[in-house]
Amino acid sequence: MPKILIARSTASLGDRYLYAYSDELVSEAKSRGWTVFLCEEKNCNRVELLSRLDKTSPELVIFNGHGDDDALYGYDGTKAIDTGSSGALRGKIIFARACGAVKGLGKAAVGNTAAKHSSATPTTS
Numbered sequence: 001m002p003k004i005l006i007a008r009s010t011a012s013l014g015d016r017y018l019y020a021y022s023d024e025l026v027s028e029a030k031s032r033g034w035t036v037f038l039c040e041e042k043n044c045n046r047v048e049l050l051s052r053l054d055k056t057s058p059e060l061v062i063f064n065g066h067g068d069d070d071a072l073y074g075y076d077g078t079k080a081i082d083t084g085s086s087g088a089l090r091g092k093i094i095f096a097r098a099c100g101a102v103k104g105l106g107k108a109a110v111g112n113t114a115a116k117h118s119s120a121t122p123t124t125s
Contacts, residue, residue: 005037071083
């Protein structure tokens, strides 16, 4: 069965909308027999996210939150995944609803053979 990891929080107004929207994804994935792992709220941080990526080996990772050119940010506003830890995304399909993360992090992840990376606001070099 395919595995999916969804990282999400309700730390900001925008995050709350994405959190609610991803409830549909959780329900749909479960109805199709996917194993769903959630990394939520205070657990949506660098240590937890990297650990869950390693231990669960999901095929698909969905990240709802904030980002910049080189990172995705967790619940506490610190970097959860950045270009230095992008190897944790190796071989996974990544969908990030996080502004700007495709520019540096996306390129680093693809360089680490991540299958695909998408961002809410793609930017170009």
